[in-house]
Amino acid sequence: MIFSLLIVVSSVAQTDWQRWEKSRPNYLKEYSHSERDYSYSDNSFSYIISKTLINAYWFFISDVDGDNCPFHPSCSAFFVKSVEETNLFQGVLMFFDRFTRDSNPVGREDHYPVYKNYRFYDPPSLYTLDKSKIRFIPPKRVIE
Amino acid sequence: MKSFFISLLLIISIYSQSNPLRQPQNIKLFADYLFCEQDYLRAAEEYISLKETYLSDTIIYKIAKCYSIIGEFDKSLNYFFNIPASSVFYDNVKREIGKIYFLNEDEISLNKMMFEKENSFNDLLKLKIALKLLKNQTDDIENLLTYDDEDFITLRKFYSQRKNPDYKSETVAGILSAIIPGSGKIYTEEYSDGITAFILTGIFSYLAYDNLKHEHNFRGYLFTGIAAGFYFGNIYGSVASAQIFNAKVDFSFLRSLSEFLIKRNYFVKEYEFCN
Numbered sequence: 001m002i003f004s005l006l007i008v009v010s011s012v013a014q015t016d017w018q019r020w021e022k023s024r025p026n027y028l029k030e031y032s033h034s035e036r037d038y039s040y041s042d043n044s045f046s047y048i049i050s051k052t053l054i055n056a057y058w059f060f061i062s063d064v065d066g067d068n069c070p071f072h073p074s075c076s077a078f079f080v081k082s083v084e085e086t087n088l089f090q091g092v093l094m095f096f097d098r099f100t101r102d103s104n105p106v107g108r109e110d111h112y113p114v115y116k117n118y119r120f121y122d123p124p125s126l127y128t129l130d131k132s133k134i135r136f137i138p139p140k141r142v143i144e
Numbered sequence: 145m146k147s148f149f150i151s152l153l154l155i156i157s158i159y160s161q162s163n164p165l166r167q168p169q170n171i172k173l174f175a176d177y178l179f180c181e182q183d184y185l186r187a188a189e190e191y192i193s194l195k196e197t198y199l200s201d202t203i204i205y206k207i208a209k210c211y212s213i214i215g216e217f218d219k220s221l222n223y224f225f226n227i228p229a230s231s232v233f234y235d236n237v238k239r240e241i242g243k244i245y246f247l248n249e250d251e252i253s254l255n256k257m258m259f260e261k262e263n264s265f266n267d268l269l270k271l272k273i274a275l276k277l278l279k280n281q282t283d284d285i286e287n288l289l290t291y292d293d294e295d296f297i298t299l300r301k302f303y304s305q306r307k308n309p310d311y312k313s314e315t316v317a318g319i320l321s322a323i324i325p326g327s328g329k330i331y332t333e334e335y336s337d338g339i340t341a342f343i344l345t346g347i348f349s350y351l352a353y354d355n356l357k358h359e360h361n362f363r364g365y366l367f368t369g370i371a372a373g374f375y376f377g378n379i380y381g382s383v384a385s386a387q388i389f390n391a392k393v394d395f396s397f398l399r400s401l402s403e404f405l406i407k408r409n410y411f412v413k414e415y416e417f418c419n
Contacts, residue, residue, distance in 0.1 A: 136392045
């Protein structure tokens with residue numbers, strides 16, 4: 001009986017370690033990588049063409065090169081979404097315009113809102129020329 | 145003697161059960177304390193727990209004010225409507241109701257409660273003008289801006305801004321970018337984007353020209369395509385940039401209007417209940 005009691009008491013005593021949070025805290029910042037969705041969500045010809053192109057780019061180039069685009073959605077994802085929201089021709093124009101913004105390193109912090117993954121938030125809906133979709137978001141605001 | 149003691153015992157035991165803290169005077173004192181501590185939800189609940197005979201105009205006003213502050217506008221209106229026209233609070237009650245209608249963007253109800261002979265008319269008129277500015281209904285505002293006090297002067301400035309906003313023309317932005325790549329973006333005050341567009345289009349055009357000149361046809365056509373992409377993409381982007389600029393102008397206007405109204409407390413007068 002004494003032996004059993006000793007085991008029980010010592011087992012219970014161990015739980016104290018948990019109670020006082022004797023664990024290593026994680027000091028790393030939470031970080032979410034760009035989501036790569038390879039699936040097809042539309043049946044239109046232009047969407048399938050652009051999505052296949054971008055899927056190939058993600059798989060063969062971007063994943064090897066790294067998650068480097070400073071924007072959310074990334075330029076490649078922006079292109080696919082642009083084509084999905086408009087058409088291939090307009091999507092290409094929107095992509096080139098985005099690429100110009102991407103090439104400009106000056107004053108981004110004071111210009112764009114920030115997405116939760118610490119990227120500059122620049123959605124394609126602002127550039128479709130549809131005024132009902134334009135919503136001005138003040139710079140530096142965090143978008144969840 | 146025995147029955148006397150039994151009765152006394154009963155009375156004492158019954159009396160001891162009663163809670164002096166729940167007496168109306170103490171409830172009111174506690175509710176007043178909560179009100180002054182800005183604990184508005186609990187203050188309203190304490191005031192409501194008072195019997196109807198204790199509900200003076202002041203208490204009803206405070207209940208309505210509590211609900212108005214915490215955004216429970218329907219409940220707030222119910223209590224504000226219970227305050228009679230004979231009350232000293234009546235004029236301010238109308239301003240408070242006007243504020244709620246303004247925040248709900250309910251122009252019809254706001255119009256219905258405006259009577260020229262009442263003291264609150266002037267302030268409700270300001271709210272009506274502000275609501276029209278908010279909804280961008282500028283057609284008949286000029287007729288409403290009839291007074292000359294400080295608020296009307298400010299509202300007149302807002303009206304002039306709304307009527308003639310500093311928009312950028314989408315067509316001009318597009319044409320400018322077609323003439324000189326990037327100039328449309330500079331026109332819409334996206335200076336660094338404009339310069340970047342000019343450099344990118346220039347570099348790829350030069351590369352295309354140089355490669356075609358030296359008969360490197362594949363590279364020549366490739367760079368021609370990229371240069372054309374940047375050129376037309378920039379024209380498109382300049383039009384989009386003008387739209388975004390105009391959305392920014394609207395956003396700034398609404399923020400300034402909102403700041404003005406908050407500063408003026410929506411023209412509602414505040415009573416010093418907590419001094």
